[in-house]
Each structure stands twice: as structure tokens, then as C-alpha cells.
Amino acid sequence: xxxxxxxxxxxxxxxxxxxxxxxxxxxxxxxxxxxxxxxxxxxxxxxxxxxxxxxxxxxxxxxxxxxxxxxxxxxxxxxxxxxxxxxxxxxxxxxxxxxxxxxxxxxxxxxxxxxxxxxxxxxxxxxxxxxxxxxxxxxxxxxxxxxxxxxxxxxxxxxxxxxxxxxxxxxxxxxxxxxxxxxxxxxxxxxxxxxxxxxxxxxxxxxxxxxxxxxxxxxxxxxxxxxxxxxxxxxxxxxxxxxxxxxxxxxxxxxxxxxxxxxxxxxxxxxxxxxxxxxxxxxxxxxxxxxxxx
Amino acid sequence: xxxxxxxxxxxxxxxxxxxxxxxxxxxxxxxxxxxxxxxxxxxxxxxxxxxxxxxxxxxxxxxxxxxxxxxxxxxxxxxxxxxxxxxxxxxxxxxxxxxxxxxxxxxxxxxxxxxxxxxxxxxxxxxxxxxxxxxxxxxxxxxxxxxxxxxxxxxxxxxxxxxxxxxxxxxxxxxxxx
Numbered sequence: 001x002x003x004x005x006x007x008x009x010x011x012x013x014x015x016x017x018x019x020x021x022x023x024x025x026x027x028x029x030x031x032x033x034x035x036x037x038x039x040x041x042x043x044x045x046x047x048x049x050x051x052x053x054x055x056x057x058x059x060x061x062x063x064x065x066x067x068x069x070x071x072x073x074x075x076x077x078x079x080x081x082x083x084x085x086x087x088x089x090x091x092x093x094x095x096x097x098x099x100x101x102x103x104x105x106x107x108x109x110x111x112x113x114x115x116x117x118x119x120x121x122x123x124x125x126x127x128x129x130x131x132x133x134x135x136x137x138x139x140x141x142x143x144x145x146x147x148x149x150x151x152x153x154x155x156x157x158x159x160x161x162x163x164x165x166x167x168x169x170x171x172x173x174x175x176x177x178x179x180x181x182x183x184x185x186x187x188x189x190x191x192x193x194x195x196x197x198x199x200x201x202x203x204x205x206x207x208x209x210x211x212x213x214x215x216x217x218x219x220x221x222x223x224x225x226x227x228x229x230x231x232x233x234x235x236x237x238x239x240x241x242x243x244x245x246x247x248x249x250x251x252x253x254x255x256x257x258x259x260x261x262x263x264x265x266x267x268x269x270x271x272x273x274x275x276x277x278x279x280x281x282x283x284x285x286x287x288x289x290x291x292x293x294x
Numbered sequence: 295x296x297x298x299x300x301x302x303x304x305x306x307x308x309x310x311x312x313x314x315x316x317x318x319x320x321x322x323x324x325x326x327x328x329x330x331x332x333x334x335x336x337x338x339x340x341x342x343x344x345x346x347x348x349x350x351x352x353x354x355x356x357x358x359x360x361x362x363x364x365x366x367x368x369x370x371x372x373x374x375x376x377x378x379x380x381x382x383x384x385x386x387x388x389x390x391x392x393x394x395x396x397x398x399x400x401x402x403x404x405x406x407x408x409x410x411x412x413x414x415x416x417x418x419x420x421x422x423x424x425x426x427x428x429x430x431x432x433x434x435x436x437x438x439x440x441x442x443x444x445x446x447x448x449x450x451x452x453x454x455x456x457x458x459x460x461x462x463x464x465x466x467x468x469x470x471x472x
Binding site: 009010012013014015016017038039040041043044045046047048049050051052053054057058061083101104105106107151152155156157158165166189190191193194195196198199200201203207236274275276277 | 304323324327357358359360361363364369371373377378380381384394395397398399400402403406410411412413414415417418421422425427430431434437438441442443444445448452455456459460462463464466467470
């Protein structure tokens with residue numbers, strides 16, 4: 001299976017540690033993927049707000065590049081990019097005249113665009129279970145954590161066709177394989193406020209406060225995520241939330257790829273731990289962390 | 295064309311299927327900030343209350359989390375209807391009622407025209423500068439800079455690919471509306 005990789009803009013900026021840890025993890029698991037050539041931004045909500053056709057053509061440029069490169073699947077670690085790729089692909093598949101318009105705009109064919117998937121969809125497949133269990137070098141079973149999926153990993157279900165939109169389990173399953181008994185909590189698919197962090201930070205602080213309150217109530221010491229915007233909001237807005245809560249927060253927010261990589265014995269530098277606003281290392285160092293010798 | 299037919303043409307959503315159960319409003323994480331709740335937006339579209347919907351804050355406060363779409367028992371997609379209203383509002387020259395979001399979306403597309411990709415730090419910086427919110431986030435920006443999460447803009451600027459798509463899409467849309 002030939003895999004393409006679309007990092008997306010956040011992973012080249014504020015979420016560099018997601019990109020680093022995904023690459024390190026995939027290399028460790030010997031999963032080969034190729035960077036999508038000539039990629040552009042997915043357009044998020046901005047391009048479709050200005051023009052419907054632009055909002056379809058922008059993500060589909062990338063999908064068309066993936067088709068040209070002959071990938072069987074395109075991996076998008078950002079769940080917003082993922083959503084826009086899947087949404088645009090489905091829209092033009094159902095509407096041939098729109099597809100013709102988009103093809104004319106792109107000056108490229110869209111005959112059989114490959115599906116876009118989240119890295120969780122690839123890794124949480126049962127075929128990986130043995131390989132992942134066998135790769136564990138660091139015992140993280142003491143980590144008390146909740147998995148936070150946010151919006152688009154599985155929602156809306158009809159479009160994403162992956163996991164459960166109200167109670168997803170893929171990330172929990174993956175972390176169970178490496179020995180972490182993830183905690184159950186009711187807000188795993190609530191929205192973090194996404195890009196409103198740049199324009200309406202108060203709203204994001206409100207939305208993330210609810211998430212932290214719920215995670216604390218579940219007994220979590222860390223939140224594990226699979227989306228650059230969820231991470232940015234939860235990692236960077238804790239001071240304002242702590243002020244509203246009236247107590248310090250300091251809860252590490254980690255990408256599933258960092259946690260897996262760390263469990264596999266990869267060094268923290270390769271996983272971007274030093275980039276976090278809330279340093280996760282003190283928490284990780286409290287666990288029994290001796291690297292098992294082979 | 296009637297307002298609700300325009301929305302249907304743009305989004306494929308038949309708002310007449312909505313029976314006002316209000317699951318969309320109940321699940322919407324931003325409903326408490328909205329002037330019209332999602333179920334009211336749907337109902338207003340049915341009633342043809344174009345002005346109130348096109349000028350609402352609700353359509354711009356929608357963050358597209360798709361909770362409404364995911365939970366609708368009638369398989370209507372309120373998020374898609376909201377998106378269609380945003381497109382229609384701009385087509386009709388109606389200024390978005392949440393100004394900061396308009397500034398953000400336009401700045402975002404301008405950044406794409408320059409780079410093809412977004413340079414997230416400059417999108418955030420310019421948006422916050424233009425909306426008067428830069429100062430409170432400066433300490434955070436410094437922390438992100440020190441941690442290598444604020445990168446220099448991508449060079450050489452690769453916006454040509456996107457500018458062509460932008461030009462072609464807008465021309466084609468104009469041609470089909472004429």
C-alpha cells in the first residue's frame with residue numbers, strides 16, 4: 001500500500017511536535033509514507049466562506065496531487081484538513097457537474113481520488129496490535145489520562161466513516177495496547193473552539209475550561225489528543241483557564257504519537273516534548289520509566 | 295429564487311425536513327453565544343426570513359464542529375446550511391456581523407495567496423493586530439517562539455499555485471452566476 005502524507009500548515013508551525021512525533025513513530029514502525037508534492041493549505045473554513053467553488057477546489061488540489069502520485073491512501077494528521085478533504089471529495093463525487101467545474105479550475109482530472117485517513121485510522125487497526133504491543137520499551141501503565149478526539153476524527157459519521165461519533169474508541173484502544181488504562185469521560189468529542197483562539201480567545205477559554213473540568217473530574221493527569229488545534233488550544237490557554245478556575249492547572253497535553261513513541265523508547269527530543277507550553281516531562285518522569293533493556 | 299431554495303441549491307439541504315426537535319441547538323457548543331440558535335436558523339430559513347438569517351451573528355459564530363449535523367434525526371445538515379448562508383451573505387455584499395471573523399477569514403485567504411500554505415504565526419499576528427487583540431497574547435507568542443513553534447515564513451513563497459486556483463474559481467463562479 002502506497003501512503004502519501006499531507007502534514008498541513010499547523011504541523012509546519014505551531015504543531016511542529018506533532019509532525020516530528022508522527023514521522024519518528026512511523027519510521028520506528030517501519031511504515032513508509034511519502035510527502036505529498038506541491039501541497040497547499042486545505043483552505044479550512046476561510047476559502048469556502050468566500051466562494052463555494054474555491055472552498056472545494058482548494059482541498060481537492062491536494063487530493064488531485066495524491067491521485068497523480070498514485071497513493072492508495074493519503075494520511076492527514078490534522079482533523080480539520082482531513083474533514084475538508086473528505087467533504088470536498090464526497091461533494092464532487094455526488095455531483096458530476098461540480099466535479100467538472102473543479103477539474104476546470106484545477107486543470108487536473110479527479111477520476112479516482114484516493115481516500116484521506118487520520119493516522120489513528122491506520123494505527124488502531126487490529127492488524128497493528130501485535131506489532132505495537134511488542135514494541136513497548138517503557139512502562140506507561142501508571143499514566144492517568146483521557147483521550148480527547150474533538151470534532152472531525154469521527155464526526156460527522158456519514159462522512160468520516162471511522163469510529164463512533166459520540167464515543168470513539170480508536171485512540172483508547174491504541175493506548176490500551178501499550179498498557180495505559182485510559183479513563184472514561186463525557187467530553188471526548190466536545191469542540192475546543194479551534195481557530196477561534198486567534199479571534200475570540202474568550203470563547204475558547206470557556207470551551208476548554210469545560211474540557212479541563214471534566215478531565216479533572218475523571219481523575220486525569222494528562223489529556224491525549226490527535227488534532228493540532230485541540231492541542232494548541234489546550235496547551236496554550238491554561239493560564240487564563242486556571243485564573244477562572246481559581247487553582248493552578250498545569251496539565252500536560254500530549255499527542256497520541258508522542259505517547260506511543262515514548263512508550264517505544266524513542267528519546268524525548270525526537271518527539272518534541274520541549275516545545276510544549278506545559279512541560280510533560282515532570283509527569284512522565286514520575287512514572288516508572290526505566291527503559292527495558294532488550 | 296426563494297431564500298430557502300437558494301440555500302438548498304448551495305448546500306443540498308432541504309430545511310423543510312426539519313421538525314424542530316432542537317437537538318442541534320442543544321448540542322451546539324456555541325449556542326449560548328448565538329443570537330439565533332441553530333434550530334431557529336433552520337426555521338427562519340424555512341420561513342424565508344432572509345434578512346434576519348443573513349445578518350445574524352450565529353452564522354459567523356458557527357465553528358463547524360458538526361455536532362448538529364451528526365445528531366439530526368432527520369439527516370439534515372445544519373452546519374452545511376450555515377455555510378451556505380455565509381456564502382450567500384458575502385455574495386449579496388452583506389458585511390458579516392461578527393467583524394473579527396470576517397477579518398480573520400479574509401486575512402487567511404490573503405496569506406494563502408502569498409504562500410499557498412498558511413504561515414500560521416503571521417495569520418494570527420495580523421488578525422490580532424487588526425482586531426486589537428495582539429497585546430494580551432504577546433507573552434504567549436514569545437513562549438511559542440522560544441520553543442520553536444513560531445517558524446519563519448515559508449520561502450520561496452509558493453503562492454502561485456493557489457493564486458491560479460483562486461482566479462479560476464472566482465471567474466468560473468462569476469460566469470455561472472451571470
